[in-house]
Amino acid sequence: MDRSGTMLFADLLGRAKTRIMADWSAELERANARVPGRVSTQELVAQGREVLELLQSAASSGDSDPTSAAYSRLRDLLAEMSRARAFQGFSPTETATFVFSLKKPVFDAFRTEPDLSPDAMSAGLWTATTLIDGLGLFTMEVFQKSREEVIIRQQREISELSTPVVKLWDGVLALPLIGTLDSERTQVVMENLLQSIVDHTAEIAIIDITGVPTVDTLVAQHLLKTVAAARLMGADCIISGIRPQIAQTMVHLGVELNVVSKATLADALALALQRIGRRVVSASPAPAVRASA
Amino acid sequence: MPAPRSEVLEIRASDDIVRVRQRVRTASVEVGLGLVDQTKIVTAASELARNTLDYGGGGTAAIEIIDDGGRRGVRIVFEDDGPGIPDISVAMRDGYTTGGGLGLGLSGARRLSNEFDIRSSPGAGTRVMIARWK
Numbered sequence: 001m002d003r004s005g006t007m008l009f010a011d012l013l014g015r016a017k018t019r020i021m022a023d024w025s026a027e028l029e030r031a032n033a034r035v036p037g038r039v040s041t042q043e044l045v046a047q048g049r050e051v052l053e054l055l056q057s058a059a060s061s062g063d064s065d066p067t068s069a070a071y072s073r074l075r076d077l078l079a080e081m082s083r084a085r086a087f088q089g090f091s092p093t094e095t096a097t098f099v100f101s102l103k104k105p106v107f108d109a110f111r112t113e114p115d116l117s118p119d120a121m122s123a124g125l126w127t128a129t130t131l132i133d134g135l136g137l138f139t140m141e142v143f144q145k146s147r148e149e150v151i152i153r154q155q156r157e158i159s160e161l162s163t164p165v166v167k168l169w170d171g172v173l174a175l176p177l178i179g180t181l182d183s184e185r186t187q188v189v190m191e192n193l194l195q196s197i198v199d200h201t202a203e204i205a206i207i208d209i210t211g212v213p214t215v216d217t218l219v220a221q222h223l224l225k226t227v228a229a230a231r232l233m234g235a236d237c238i239i240s241g242i243r244p245q246i247a248q249t250m251v252h253l254g255v256e257l258n259v260v261s262k263a264t265l266a267d268a269l270a271l272a273l274q275r276i277g278r279r280v281v282s283a284s285p286a287p288a289v290r291a292s293a
Numbered sequence: 294m295p296a297p298r299s300e301v302l303e304i305r306a307s308d309d310i311v312r313v314r315q316r317v318r319t320a321s322v323e324v325g326l327g328l329v330d331q332t333k334i335v336t337a338a339s340e341l342a343r344n345t346l347d348y349g350g351g352g353t354a355a356i357e358i359i360d361d362g363g364r365r366g367v368r369i370v371f372e373d374d375g376p377g378i379p380d381i382s383v384a385m386r387d388g389y390t391t392g393g394g395l396g397l398g399l400s401g402a403r404r405l406s407n408e409f410d411i412r413s414s415p416g417a418g419t420r421v422m423i424a425r426w427k
C-alpha cells in the first residue's frame with residue numbers, strides 16, 4: 001500500500017546512513033548516561049548499527065509491515081536483544097528507548113532531504129514512524145514474555161528449594177510446605193514424604209501448610225491422598241498451620257480433611273510427642289532467673 | 294474515582310492458574326478486601342481457572358475492578374470454547390465430577406462469591422462470572 005513511502009524510507013536509510021547512525025549513537029549515549037553501568041555505549045551502538053542494516057534491507061523489499069516475512073531477521077535480532085535485557089533486569093523504558101530513539105535521527109534526516117515534495121516527505125515519515133512503532137511494540141512484547149519466564153523460573157526454583165522432609169524426633173517427621181502446590185511437583189513432594197516415612201519408620205508425619213497461600217480443591221485432594229497413603233503405611237498425619245482465613249475458605253468450599261489438625265507446628269509436635277509417649281518437661285532445678293542489672 | 298480497569302489473562306497451562314490467582318489477589322488488595330474475602334475470591338478464581346483449563350481446554354480470565362458508585366469490588370469472567378456443560382444443575386451439585394476431582398469447584402466458587410453466574414451449553418463453551426464486593 002505505502003510502497004512508495006517504504007521505498008523512500010529505504011533510500012533514505014541507504015543514503016544518510018552514516019549521519020543517522022551518528023545521531024542515533026548520540027541519542028543512545030544520552031539515554032545510557034541516565035542509567036549507567038549495565039551495558040556499554042559501544043555495545044549499544046554496535047547493536048544499533050546491526051538494526052539499521054537489517055531495517056534498510058527489509059524496507060527495500062517495499063514491505064511496510066513489521067510483522068511480515070521481510071522483517072523476520074530484524075525481529076529475530078530485536079527479540080534476542082530484548083530477551084537478554086529482560087534477563088539482565090533492564091527496565092521496560094530502557095528497553096523501549098533503544099528502538100524509539102531512532103525516530104528523531106530519522107525525522108531529522110528526512111527534514112534535510114533536498115528535492116522531496118511535501119507529499120513524498122509525509123509518506124516517508126508516516127512509514128518510518130509506523131514501522132518504528134511496530135518494531136518498538138514487538139520489542140516490548142518479547143520483553144514482557146521474557147520477564148514472565150524469569151518470574152516463573154524463579155517461582156519454580158523457590159518451590160523446589162523449599163520442600164524438605166525434616167525429622168523432628170525419632171518417629172516424627174515434618175513436611176513444611178511452602179508456595180504453590182498445584183504444579184507437577186506436588187506429586188514429587190508427597191512421594192518424598194511417603195518415602196521418608198518408610199526410611200525413618202515414622203509413626204507420625206506433620207504436614208505444615210503455613211506457607212501455602214491458597215488451599216483449593218486440588219490442594220485439598222493432594223492432602224487427602226497423602227494422608228490416606230501415609231495411613232496405609234502405618235503413619236498418622238497431623239496437619240498444622242491452617243490459618244484462619246484458609247479455614248473459613250475451606251468450610252465454604254465444602255472440603256473436609258478428616259484429619260487431626262493443629263494451629264501451629266509447635267502444637268502439632270507437642271501432640272506427636274504425646275502420642276509416642278514422650279513428654280516435654282522443664283529441666284529441674286529451673287535455671288535461676290537473673291535479676292535485672 | 295479511578296476508572297474501572299480490566300485485564301484479560303490467557304489460561305493455557307497450569308502456570309497460568311498461578312498467575313490468575315496472583316492478579317486476583319492484587320486486585321482484591323487494591324479494592325480493600327480484607328484477608329478473609331481476598332482468600333475467598335482468590336480460591337474461587339483458582340477453581341474456575343482450573344475448570345477452564347481442564348474441562349474447557351483453555352480460555353481466558355478477565356479480571357476487573359468494579360465500582361457501583363461508592364462500593365468497589367472485583368469481578369472475574371472465565372470463558373472457554375470447550376465442550377460446554379450438558380446439565381448445569383447437575384454440575385453444580387456438591388460432589389459431582391467427571392474428572393476424578395472432589396466435585397466441589399463450581400459449587401464452592403458460588404459459596405465463596407457474592408455474585409455468581411454460569412452460562413454453558415453443549416458445544417458452545419462455558420462462561421462463568423464471579424464477583425466479590427467490599
Ligand SMILES: Nc1ncnc2c1ncn2[C@@H]1O[C@H](COP(=O)(O)OP(=O)(O)OP(=O)(O)O)[C@@H](O)[C@H]1O
Nearest residue numbers: 217344348349384390391394395396397398399419
Ligand atoms: N469449563 C467447563 N467446561 C466443561 N465442563 C465443565 C467446566 N467446568 C466444570 N465442568 C464440569 O462440571 C463438573 C463439576 O465441576 P467442579 O469444578 O465442581 O468439580 P471438578 O472440577 O470435577 O472437581 P474439583 O473442582 O472439586 O477438583 C466437572 O467435573 C466437569 O464435568
Ligand SMILES: [Mg+2]
Nearest residue numbers: 340344398399
Ligand atoms: Mg473443578
